[in-house]
Amino acid sequence: MAAVTHDQLQGHQPGPTGLMRWLTTTNHKDIGTMYMIFSFIMFLSGGVMALTIRAELFQPGLQVVQPEFFNQLTTMHGLVMVFGAIMPAFVGFANWMIPLMIGASDMAFARMNNWSFWLLPPAAILLIGSFFVPGGATAAGWTLYAPLSVQMGMGMDLAIFAIHIMGISSIMGAINIVVTVLNMRAPGMTLMKMPLFCWTWLITAYLLIAVMPVLAGAVTMILTDRHFGTSFFNAAGGGDPVMYQHIFWFFGHPEVYIMILPAFGIVSQIIPTFARKPLFGYASMVYATASIAILSFAVWAHHMFATGMPAAGQLFFMYATMLIAVPTGVKVFNWVATMWRGSMTFETPMLWATGFIFVFTMGGFTGLICAIAPIDIQVQDTYYVVAHFHYVLVAGSLFALFAGAYYWLPKWTGHMPSEFLGKLHFWCSIVFFNITFFPMHFLGLAGMPRRIPDYALQFADFNALASVGAFGFGLSQLIFLVVVVKCVRGGERAAARSWEGAEGLEWTVPSPAPHHTFEQAPVVK
Amino acid sequence: MESARRFATASAAVGLAGPALAQDSPARYNLQAPVTGIAEQINDMHTLMLVICLVIFIGVFGVMFWAVFHHRKSKGAVAAHFHENTAVEIAWTVIPILILLGMAWPATRTVIEMKDTSNPDLTIKATGYQWKWGYDYLQGEGEGIRFLSSLSTPREQIEGGAPKGEAYLLEVDKPLVVPVGKKVRVLLTANDVIHSWWVPAFGVKQDAIPGFIRDTWFRADKEGIYRGNCAELCGRDHGFMPIEVHVVSAEKYAEWVSAQMQAQNVALAAQ
Numbered sequence: 001m002a003a004v005t006h007d008q009l010q011g012h013q014p015g016p017t018g019l020m021r022w023l024t025t026t027n028h029k030d031i032g033t034m035y036m037i038f039s040f041i042m043f044l045s046g047g048v049m050a051l052t053i054r055a056e057l058f059q060p061g062l063q064v065v066q067p068e069f070f071n072q073l074t075t076m077h078g079l080v081m082v083f084g085a086i087m088p089a090f091v092g093f094a095n096w097m098i099p100l101m102i103g104a105s106d107m108a109f110a111r112m113n114n115w116s117f118w119l120l121p122p123a124a125i126l127l128i129g130s131f132f133v134p135g136g137a138t139a140a141g142w143t144l145y146a147p148l149s150v151q152m153g154m155g156m157d158l159a160i161f162a163i164h165i166m167g168i169s170s171i172m173g174a175i176n177i178v179v180t181v182l183n184m185r186a187p188g189m190t191l192m193k194m195p196l197f198c199w200t201w202l203i204t205a206y207l208l209i210a211v212m213p214v215l216a217g218a219v220t221m222i223l224t225d226r227h228f229g230t231s232f233f234n235a236a237g238g239g240d241p242v243m244y245q246h247i248f249w250f251f252g253h254p255e256v257y258i259m260i261l262p263a264f265g266i267v268s269q270i271i272p273t274f275a276r277k278p279l280f281g282y283a284s285m286v287y288a289t290a291s292i293a294i295l296s297f298a299v300w301a302h303h304m305f306a307t308g309m310p311a312a313g314q315l316f317f318m319y320a321t322m323l324i325a326v327p328t329g330v331k332v333f334n335w336v337a338t339m340w341r342g343s344m345t346f347e348t349p350m351l352w353a354t355g356f357i358f359v360f361t362m363g364g365f366t367g368l369i370c371a372i373a374p375i376d377i378q379v380q381d382t383y384y385v386v387a388h389f390h391y392v393l394v395a396g397s398l399f400a401l402f403a404g405a406y407y408w409l410p411k412w413t414g415h416m417p418s419e420f421l422g423k424l425h426f427w428c429s430i431v432f433f434n435i436t437f438f439p440m441h442f443l444g445l446a447g448m449p450r451r452i453p454d455y456a457l458q459f460a461d462f463n464a465l466a467s468v469g470a471f472g473f474g475l476s477q478l479i480f481l482v483v484v485v486k487c488v489r490g491g492e493r494a495a496a497r498s499w500e501g502a503e504g505l506e507w508t509v510p511s512p513a514p515h516h517t518f519e520q521a522p523v524v525k
Numbered sequence: 526m527e528s529a530r531r532f533a534t535a536s537a538a539v540g541l542a543g544p545a546l547a548q549d550s551p552a553r554y555n556l557q558a559p560v561t562g563i564a565e566q567i568n569d570m571h572t573l574m575l576v577i578c579l580v581i582f583i584g585v586f587g588v589m590f591w592a593v594f595h596h597r598k599s600k601g602a603v604a605a606h607f608h609e610n611t612a613v614e615i616a617w618t619v620i621p622i623l624i625l626l627g628m629a630w631p632a633t634r635t636v637i638e639m640k641d642t643s644n645p646d647l648t649i650k651a652t653g654y655q656w657k658w659g660y661d662y663l664q665g666e667g668e669g670i671r672f673l674s675s676l677s678t679p680r681e682q683i684e685g686g687a688p689k690g691e692a693y694l695l696e697v698d699k700p701l702v703v704p705v706g707k708k709v710r711v712l713l714t715a716n717d718v719i720h721s722w723w724v725p726a727f728g729v730k731q732d733a734i735p736g737f738i739r740d741t742w743f744r745a746d747k748e749g750i751y752r753g754n755c756a757e758l759c760g761r762d763h764g765f766m767p768i769e770v771h772v773v774s775a776e777k778y779a780e781w782v783s784a785q786m787q788a789q790n791v792a793l794a795a796q
Contacts, residue, residue, distance in 0.1 A: 060693065061685045067761045141758045147735060148718040148760060235736020241719055242734060276598070278608040306721055306756070307732045308713075308739030311640040315633060322625045326618060333617045336585060339592045343604040346597075354593065358586060365578040372574060372628065374567045374635040377730045378556060381721065381756040445571075446552040447725040449754045452764030454683060456695050456752075458551035 023118070026110035027515060028095045031117050033412070035092030036405075038120055040481075042084030045128060047474050049077040054436075054470035057463050062454055070453035071139035072131065072155075078142025079159065082259070083166045084124055086397050090262040091116075091173045093404055094201045096412065098177060100506035100513060101195045103186025103522045108179040109172075116172040123165035130155035130162075141451060143252070144218075146233035146244040150225050157226070160219045167212040174208035177201055186505065188524035192286070195504050196279065199286050200265030203293045207254045207261075210297075215251040218244060242307050249300035257296045260392060261289055263400030264331055267353045269504070270407050271335050274350035275342025276501035281334040288327035288334075295324050305376045314373045321371035325364070332361055347499065348422030352403030355430050356396065363391025366441065381451075384444025390437045399429070402480065409487050410494030414512035417487045421479055428476035435469030557725040560747045560772070564728030566635045574628060581624075639728075642742045645710035647703065653713070653720025653733035653755065656762035660701055663712070667782040670789065674699045676765045683765075692769075695752040700769040703745065704778035710742045721757035724770055730756055745772040 016024055025031060053073050056064040065073065095113065099106055107113045130137040135153020138144065149156055181202045185194065194202075221232040222244070231237020233244045264285075272279045279285065301309060301317040309317075335357050344350070366388040370376050379385060402425070409417045439462035444450075448459045455463065494511040505524070509517045552558065559565040596602040647665035651658055657675035662668055677698040681687040690696070703709050713722055715733040723730040724743070731741040745751070753768040773781065 060689060062683055063685065067764065071758070071761065071763070139760070145719060145758070148758065151718065151760065235734075241736070275596075275604065277604040277606065280608050281614055282608065284609075284614050306730045307734070308741070311637050314636050314640075318632060318636070319629060322629060325625060326621050329621045330614070330618060332585060336589045336592070337610075337613070338608075339589060340596065341602070341605040341607075342592070342596050343598040343602045344593065344596055345599070346593075354589075357589065361582070361585070365582065368578065368628075369571065369574050372570060372632045374563070374632055374639060374728070375571050375574065377639070378564075378567055378571075378725060378728060380730060381723075381758075442554045445556050446554065447557055447753070449723070449756050449764070451758045452754070454694060454764050456551070457689060457691070457693050458553055462553075 024114070026106070026114050028099050028107045028110070028113065029412075029513060029515065031107075031113050032092045032094075032096030034117050035088050035095060035120075038117070038124070039085045039087075039089035039092060042080050042088070042124060043477070046077050046080035046085055047477065049073045049080065051470060051474050053077065054467040056453055057455070058467040059464060060455055060457055060460050065453070067453045068139060069136065071141075071451065072137040074451050075139050075141050075144075076127070076131070076137050079127060079163075080124075081393075082142065082255070083163065084120075084127070086259050086393065086401070087166075087170060088120060089401050090201075090204075090259070090397075091170070093197075093262065093266065093401070093408075094173070094177050097408065097506060098180060098198055098201060099184070100411070100509065100517060101198055101504055102181065102184060102189055103505045103518050103524065104180060104184035105516065105518050105521075107176050108184055109176050112172050113176055116169045116176065119165050119169040119172075123162040123169070126158045126165070127162035130158035133158065143245075143248055144222065145248075146222055146225065146241050149222050150233065157223065160223050163219050164216055167216045170208050171212050174205035174212075177205040178209070181205075186518070186521045186524050192283065193524060195265075196268035196282065196285055197262070197265035200261040200268075200289050203289050204258050204261045207258050207293055207296065211251040211254045211258075214247060215255075218247040218251065221247075242304070245304050245307065246301065249303045250297070252303065253300040254293070254296040256389075256392075257292055259397045261292065263356070263397045264289065266400045266404035266407070267335065267356055270349050270353040270403055271338045273407070273499050273501045273503070274347060274353075275339050275344050277338060277342040279334070280337035280340075281330070284330055285334055288330045291327040292324060295320060295327070299324065302371060302373075302376070305373050306380045318371060318373040322368065325368050325371075328364055332357060332364070345500075347406075348417065348419055348426060349403050349407035349499075351423060351426045352399055352406060355426060356399040356403060359395035359399065359430065359433065360392060363388055363396060366391060379444050381449055382444035383440040383448045383450055386450050387437050387440035387444060390440075394437070395430075395433055402426075402429070405480075405484075407499070408506075409484070410498035410511050411506060411509075411513055413487045414494055414510075415487050415491035416494050416498065417483050418491065421483045421486070425476060425479040425483065428479065429473060432469045432472035432476055436466050436473050437469075439463075439465050439469075552725075559728060560726045560745050560749065560751065561728055561743045562746070563635065563639055563743065564726060566631070566638075567728045570631055570635065573631070577624065577628070639741070642710045642740045644708065645742060646707040648710045648712065649701070649703075650712040650714070650738075651701075651722050651733065653715035653717075653722070653759065653766075655717050655760050656755075656766040658697075658701075658720075658722070658755075658766060658768060659716075665707075666704070666778065667785070670782065670785045672699050672785075674701065674769070676762075676767060678765075692752065694765065695754070695767045695769065697767055697769045700750070700771045702771045702773060702778065702781050704775050705745055705748050705772050706775075708742060708744045710740055712738050712740050714738050718759050719757050720755050720759045720766070722753075722768060723756040724751050724753035724768055726751045726753075727770075732757055745770075748772050748774060 138152045138156040138159045140149035224230040231239040233239045233241045299321045302321045497507040648663045650661040659673045662670040674697045677696045682689045713733040715735040720733040727743040751770045755766045
């Protein structure tokens with residue numbers, strides 16, 4: 001151990017090179033990079049599934065795929081995007097940026113960090129490989145509701161194991177983040193001086209530790225119901241199918257915040273930089289994040305208003321859900337107040353962050369509308385909900401990820417990303433995103449259920465529009481690939497402080513950040 | 526609800542959501558035209574929420590875009606240095622809570638009304654099967670009638686071999702028939718996996734859960750044909766198990782009941 005540390009301190013690159021370097025690396029920057037490459041590959045795979053879905057839905061009738069395969073696609077699109085793309089991408093950001101932001105030399109558990117990453121590719125192979133087993137991939141929806149999931153073929157078992165493995169990876173990643181943030185901050189960096197990204201990730205990490213085991217329990221019960229004669233979710237054996245939903249959503253709702261809180265953190269780093277003004281209401285941002293996290297454990301059954309809960313249950317979950325609008329509103333107000341009377345410029349990261357606030361907030365409003373139990377009875381399981389969660393998950397989490405990527409690419413690569421291509425990527429994305437998902441609100445209100453391969457004729461026009469938008473959106477993401485490749489290979493040299501208004505320890509180290517940083521902890525005043 | 530209704534008219538007038546369009550032709554932009562009291566309350570509440578959200582949206586983003594266009598470095602804006610203001614922060618925490626209370630009040634009343642399935646005129650059990658619905662008239666006029674109801678759209682239409690009909694994918698061989706103006710309680714269960722019985726014009730959506738019975742109710746105020754879908758993913762043909770309800774006058778309903786009874790007796794005798 002001591003010898004390894006000594007070599008690392010010298011800044012040498014000892015040990016293996018090539019593939020073995022990446023397999024055995026314990027460096028938080030290498031691991032962060034691998035997380036992000038992995039999540040981008042998964043993002044493209046999930047995107048291909050989405051485009052196949054949209055191709056089928058381009059017009060009424062069955063043209064491209066059959067219903068069985070269509071259901072597999074919707075299911076796998078959800079699983080791949082949630083567990084393969086969005087979550088690992090945020091863990092990648094955490095790996096790269098948290099040590100740099102708090103002045104730590106690396107993550108607390110460097111070897112465990114390697115393991116948490118390298119669990120993911122086998123899980124992805126299991127998940128995507130399940131398309132090729134007899135019966136195909138699971139087609140029970142990403143929520144894997146019993147008893148439908150109990151009916152599935154062996155693709156379901158592969159998905160369960162993949163979820164187990166990804167869950168272990170997430171828990172280890174989360175423990176690593178908690179320990180790093182709590183123990184490895186530079187002298188003088190108190191918790192309330194920490195960059196907001198670290199705060200949101202600290203809280204997210206606790207959410208992950210709390211709920212990933214719940215998901216593991218839920219899918220394990222499905223597994224034993226499927227193969228070992230248990231009846232957790234089978235009424236004939238004394239079980240209850242609705243219990244699965246309670247357990248799943250006890251995981252599932254905090255999961256929603258797991259995917260959005262780090263996004264809030266990224267945006268809270270970017271807005272002050274380009275407004276050249278400190279973040280408004282830092283303390284209230286921290287409290288709002290914590291309140292959202294705590295409330296997230298008390299709202300799960302708003303996904304289940306149509307299961308037939310008693311009135312008291314519906315009312316409780318309706319009120320609790322509405323309450324989440326308060327801290328979320330505080331965040332939006334704080335961002336706007338940060339921009340107010342700033343001295344703003346709109347480089348690519350700021351464009352994405354501003355776009356995030358604008359479009360994410362629309363998803364927030366539809367969330368509030370869905371929270372009203374009687375309205376939710378109408379829109380539950382329709383395209384309205386599809387529109388809602390893509391507004392918060394694509395225009396929310398994904399846009400924030402792009403904002404963060406453009407913001408920190410200079411630090412990662414040492415080169416400034418192309419402003420022209422970055423802006424093109426932004427404008428294409430936001431326009432096509434809205435063409436794709438805005439009409440879905442109308443579809444859902446007018447009565448189009450989600451997860452159907454074919455639909456009644458009055459929905460044809462908006463579906464055609466959404467499909468056109470989806471292909472535009474999908475192709476636009478290739479621009480990002482070009483930006484990153486160009487940025488890695490060359491371009492304008494980035495200064496240590498790559499953006500004029502950027503504050504924080506990560507901008508005190510050179511760009512690209514050397515392999516080892518903060519061997520001597522900086523002192524924060 | 527009076528204020529909500531006013532909002533509804535106002536929004537229709539500005540063409541915000543276009544409920545007027547939805548009267549007779551199928552809905553395209555907004556919730557389907559309601560034919561029950563509950564669906565009407567839901568529509569009003571949705572319009573009210575939409576208007577409130579729109580006002581807040583314009584307010585917040587008015588401020589943001591003002592800043593975006595005016596507080597730019599290129600326009601010589603110099604950054605201020607404020608970063609907190611307790612009074613403002615308390616205000617924008619408390620005011621949203623008050624707005625939420627205003628939203629929760631009508632919603633609470635509707636939830637309680639939706640849950641009140643007592644004293645029905647007619648009780649029908651709907652059973653979800655992969656992939657059709659079964660109906661049993663359990664109590665009230667027509668007691669004893671039972672039948673299965675499955676998609677009647679021909680396969681050629683789905684596969685593109687024939688032009689698609691007007692009620693494509695929303696038509697069944699044997700529709701549910703109920704009398705107008707009567708409280709119908711629907712008991713729901715399923716035979717295999719979870720399904721969900723949804724008729725948008727009634728404001729009714731209730732999961733059908735295998736091994737359990739849940740209930741919901743509606744009282745349709747207008748005769749007509751109302752169509753819905755299974756709303757819970759239930760396997761391969763989830764998109765192909767529609768619900769079609771015919772709401773008819775009391776006389777027509779009585780006729781339909783006696784015809785069904787006769788047919789069932791004939792079928793029994795034949796066995």
